[in-house]
Amino acid sequence: xxxxxxxxxxxxxxxxxxxARTVFMKKGYSATRTRDIAEEAGINLALLNYYFRSKEKLFxxxxxxxxxxxxxxLVGIVTDNDTTLEKKIELLxxxxxxxxxxxxxxxxxxxxxxxxxxxxxxxxLPIGNVLQQSALFKQLQVNRPDINPLHFIINILGSTxxxxxxxxxxxxxxxxxxxxxxxxxxxxxxxxxxxxxxxLQTK
Amino acid sequence: xxxxxxxxxxxxxxxxxxxARTVFMKKGYSATRTRDIAEEAGINLALLNYYFRSKEKLFxxxxxxxxxxxxxxLVGIVTDNDTTLEKKIELLxxxxxxxxxxxxxxxxxxxxxxxxxxxxxxxxLPIGNVLQQSALFKQLQVNRPDINPLHFIINILGSTxxxxxxxxxxxxxxxxxxxxxxxxxxxxxxxxxxxxxxxLQTK
DNA sequence: GTCTATAACCTGATAGAC
DNA sequence: GTCTATCAGGTTATAGAC
Numbered sequence: 379x380x381x382x383x384x385x386x387x388x389x390x391x392x393x394x395x396x397x398a399r400t401v402f403m404k405k406g407y408s409a410t411r412t413r414d415i416a417e418e419a420g421i422n423l424a425l426l427n428y429y430f431r432s433k434e435k436l437f438x439x440x441x442x443x444x445x446x447x448x449x450x451x452l453v454g455i456v457t458d459n460d461t462t463l464e465k466k467i468e469l470l471x472x473x474x475x476x477x478x479x480x481x482x483x484x485x486x487x488x489x490x491x492x493x494x495x496x497x498x499x500x501x502x503l504p505i506g507n508v509l510q511q512s513a514l515f516k517q518l519q520v521n522r523p524d525i526n527p528l529h530f531i532i533n534i535l536g537s538t539x540x541x542x543x544x545x546x547x548x549x550x551x552x553x554x555x556x557x558x559x560x561x562x563x564x565x566x567x568x569x570x571x572x573x574x575x576x577x578l579q580t581k
Numbered sequence: 582x583x584x585x586x587x588x589x590x591x592x593x594x595x596x597x598x599x600x601a602r603t604v605f606m607k608k609g610y611s612a613t614r615t616r617d618i619a620e621e622a623g624i625n626l627a628l629l630n631y632y633f634r635s636k637e638k639l640f641x642x643x644x645x646x647x648x649x650x651x652x653x654x655l656v657g658i659v660t661d662n663d664t665t666l667e668k669k670i671e672l673l674x675x676x677x678x679x680x681x682x683x684x685x686x687x688x689x690x691x692x693x694x695x696x697x698x699x700x701x702x703x704x705x706l707p708i709g710n711v712l713q714q715s716a717l718f719k720q721l722q723v724n725r726p727d728i729n730p731l732h733f734i735i736n737i738l739g740s741t742x743x744x745x746x747x748x749x750x751x752x753x754x755x756x757x758x759x760x761x762x763x764x765x766x767x768x769x770x771x772x773x774x775x776x777x778x779x780x781l782q783t784k
Numbered sequence: 785g786t787c788t789a790t791a792a793c794c795t796g797a798t799a800g801a802c
Numbered sequence: 803g804t805c806t807a808t809c810a811g812g813t814t815a816t817a818g819a820c
Contacts, residue, residue, distance in 0.1 A: 405611075406609070408611035408612035409610075409611035411812085412813080412815085421786080422786065422788085424787070424816075427814080427815055431815095433814070490692075490693035493686070494609055497749055500750065500753045501753070525772070528755045529768070535747070536744070537739055540742065543743070544692055544735075544738070544739075546695050546703060547652075547692070550708075552731045565729070565732070573780045573783060576776075577779060580776060593803075615795075615797085616794095616795075616796090624805095627799095627805070628805085629796095630797055632803095634797095636795095
């Protein structure tokens, strides 16, 4: 546990950033007050501006981190020239479900803030070109030249990410407690790769 | 066109509600100022409070409408005892893609506000019981008794709704202009029912 | 670097004239 | 019903002492 520093050990700057992650994630940009962040960090409001100049600058740092966390992880998998198409689908599924089980609020945060306060941040991530030129894209194109590969990417991400975006709704509809929800997501790790495989074979 | 009144013809109360729909939908609850709504409605700020007492009351009216619009439409389809499972899947797909093409920002609005300001509103919609006792649920259970029917519901909704939730990301990744995006969604109306069918057959 | 105090502005809501 | 004016409180950001 050498990497897991307790809050008291962190530098002031890092304490503020950590508090900002927590509060922005929970409330979104607009509903967050800098006072909330200062309180969460256990420091004074003035220090926040001393280190980060403004609420918006601090938000952009957090937002970039979260976008990276949501979309950065897939790069290593999709660009690997040594894995089969089927293996990539399996790895993506497991990666996303595990990562989102640890960070269930990540996608709704990123996707909703992207629309409200950060559409200009999309261009910062070169994820578009990476994906278009990836091994996965080419493999999909070879397998199903009749269908835009983007459809399959959407399906993989939709199958894994959507349940977390709609989590409150799904829990209500299915009468699921948090443990039930996690169990279902665990089931999906096996089901989704099978489903995507069958999609690829369906003419 | 007898139902389509121009803005000037509406009652003041309806003008304010219409403006509230527009502004809340665009900015979300927290980022919306009652002054924005008043201006959009072409009336004075005081009138908003005269008709609706508070920002929150007005928001709840809009939010209930939007939840109804997002989830109410599926009730008629899933409870129909006279359509086959396959027909229901086709109808749900077409219904959602058409409706969301007209209202692309609806799902991200509802799902993100649900988390921030309206989790207590979920219970207002009896969608949970309706779905659990629906013909669709029973048909899924008969077809695949080995898999929780909720998985398939999530897949149908995920395939149709997720692309709209992630729209800015998808457009950036795929280098799509709005017309391209619509074309892809149109393609999905044919593809998704095929995919779900093949899922149901995949052991 | 860290704090207190406060400036400068914004926001939801209401009072009161018409 | 509709308006103008304004209140009371909140919000970001900074000045200035330590």
